[in-house]
Amino acid sequence: MQRKNNFLANRKAKPAFAMIMAIALIVVISTIMALAMFLSAKSTKKTADLYLYEQAVLEAHSAAEYSLLKIAQDGPCTHFNDLHFTQDNIYQINITNRFIYTTPLPAGCVDDGTVNDNVYATVTTPEQNGSVLMDISVSVVNPTVVSEPIRYFKRSIQKL
Template sequence: MQRKNSILRSSKRGGFAMIMAIILIVVLTTIMALTLSLTSQTTKQTSDLYLREQAVLLAKSAAELALLKVSGWNRATSGCLTSVNAVYPSTTNKIFDINVTMKYIGLGCGGSADYIPAIVTPESNGTVLMDVTVTSDPGVSTEPIRYFRRTLQKL
């Protein structure tokens, strides 16, 4: 007589393996979804950080450009230069708008260009207060990037 082992041939064991396989697939799918979410978030943060650093460098360069234009400007015939506007990299596919507004201390420009028309100390005369604003184009990033810098420059 042959003895049959009924423990190894149970039909319940096949159902248990199917449930374990489904649970494993759900766990792996969840881990992959979280990985994809973190990857896309990291990519977005990296590109936003890159654009912000680029805006900071553009603000410094715009202040130097405005100072160069002010120093070469003929105030006797044209009055004082009050603003400088630029776009980066070009007008067709711009990424940033750059605006520099200037107020003068001690040059006697007149009107809204004067912050303080005259100062008693001659060392302070000939100073310009620059407000530099760098703003990203709306289609460049998911969140708008705006960097503001105020600087005081001696002419």
């Protein structure tokens, strides 16, 4: 004896089942689209932040070279111990130079033991004479460019 299935013969169940499947399909597709839009926006922000950070690294390298140029032009321990400037109205660059010399110190160098003097250390050997300790910080100061702060700090010792 053959058993008859009335599931397919019931015509009232088909439209309701099709409606449930259509709603489920719309929910799945909208979830996938929302996830795609979220990941796209996050990727764009990460790319912009990475670009600005790499620019800050390059600005720090350029600031170190500029500082060495100014020291070569003006001489050590001159008015050029601290430098603050803004690049393209986006980056704030701060350079602090402290010098390392043997005694007697060159003209203009002050070693009075305070924090504000421009001599970092005095050394004993001539091979160590004439160096500069540079602290360079680059910050993104324009709030319309980034949503979170970007800052790069570089410390280097350069021979004069």
